[in-house]
Amino acid sequence: MALTQTQQFQPGMGLTTTKAPFIEVARSRGELYIEQPYELYSEENHEAWRRLYARIQDRWQRYATEKFLEGVSKLCLDPNRVPRLDDVNRFLAPLTGFKAKAVSGYVPAYIFFDCLRRREFPTTITVRDINSLDYLPEPDIFHDIAGHVPMHTDKRFADTLVRFGEAAHTAARLVQEIKDPELQVQRIISITRALARFFWFTIEFGLMRGRNGELKVYGSGLLSSYGEIAHAIESPEVQRYPIQLEWVINQYFEIDHYQPLLFIVDSFDHLFDLVDQLERWMLEGKLNNVAPGEPTMSEEDIRSFLEAVVD
Ligand SMILES: [Fe+2]
Numbered sequence: 001m002a003l004t005q006t007q008q009f010q011p012g013m014g015l016t017t018t019k020a021p022f023i024e025v026a027r028s029r030g031e032l033y034i035e036q037p038y039e040l041y042s043e044e045n046h047e048a049w050r051r052l053y054a055r056i057q058d059r060w061q062r063y064a065t066e067k068f069l070e071g072v073s074k075l076c077l078d079p080n081r082v083p084r085l086d087d088v089n090r091f092l093a094p095l096t097g098f099k100a101k102a103v104s105g106y107v108p109a110y111i112f113f114d115c116l117r118r119r120e121f122p123t124t125i126t127v128r129d130i131n132s133l134d135y136l137p138e139p140d141i142f143h144d145i146a147g148h149v150p151m152h153t154d155k156r157f158a159d160t161l162v163r164f165g166e167a168a169h170t171a172a173r174l175v176q177e178i179k180d181p182e183l184q185v186q187r188i189i190s191i192t193r194a195l196a197r198f199f200w201f202t203i204e205f206g207l208m209r210g211r212n213g214e215l216k217v218y219g220s221g222l223l224s225s226y227g228e229i230a231h232a233i234e235s236p237e238v239q240r241y242p243i244q245l246e247w248v249i250n251q252y253f254e255i256d257h258y259q260p261l262l263f264i265v266d267s268f269d270h271l272f273d274l275v276d277q278l279e280r281w282m283l284e285g286k287l288n289n290v291a292p293g294e295p296t297m298s299e300e301d302i303r304s305f306l307e308a309v310v311d
Helices: 021-028 043-063 066-075 085-096 109-117 141-153 155-176 181-204 226-234 268-284 299-306
Strands: 099-103 120-124 207-209 215-217 239-242 261-265
Touching (some): 066 085, 066 141, 085 155, 109 120, 109 155, 141 155, 155 181, 181 261
Parallel strands (some): 099 120, 207 261
16 A cells, blocks of 8 residues: 555655655656655654764864855855754845755756856755765765855856856857767767766866965865865875866776865856856867766766757
């Protein structure tokens, strides 16, 4: 006998990354954008958030760019409870127009970038398991809200994300003009790989020169990792270089260990200009044959570019 909605989703039953029936049901129904069912969070979920948030404070003070720290204070995040997206957006939207938008899981590449263009950030609402706070291959609400969203309070950074979404829009337009289906798919894969690598080495794992020349973190993958944020700055084994676009778009990466190679920008103006350059290179054909390797594009990712509305 099928369970009724109320039997399925009891208040406090949990929205844990590895166990969230609400998410499974939404995905099985093909619902990508969802409401955040706040009452489903368990006390354990809130405790996981509390511990994650408490232990990273000192590391943020030490390693994060000041724009991020300003963002954290502007968002007034509750240190003790999983945030409500509506509360976050009440502080965020008046600053840059950005909003966190709850999703049920993986968002195909074009749809993700297109959301950024509209100043919407697809946001995971599940919380990592309290017994594995350190490592998580997929995003959770701590990564998305504590790691990404404070950066979206900065006007120049927010404009850069929008510009990035526009570049993806240009990519979809370019590939949709190609008549040969085989060439079309090859192009989507190459261009999207370049965009994804750029996103990875900047928005997720970027470093920036601070006011006094010291290195600071602005990448969300680092900002939401207690271990890696320190490793990124302190470890002698990490290679850190001034960003070079030609390198980044040809550089593969792996997601299952600390990053051995990181790139440094001078400022968010610099980052914005790099997205402009990326789009120019795309239009000139320079992204048509980037080096093979990670990340791979799924059928869904490819389809999202082919089906994009680009008028
Ligand atoms: Fe992320």
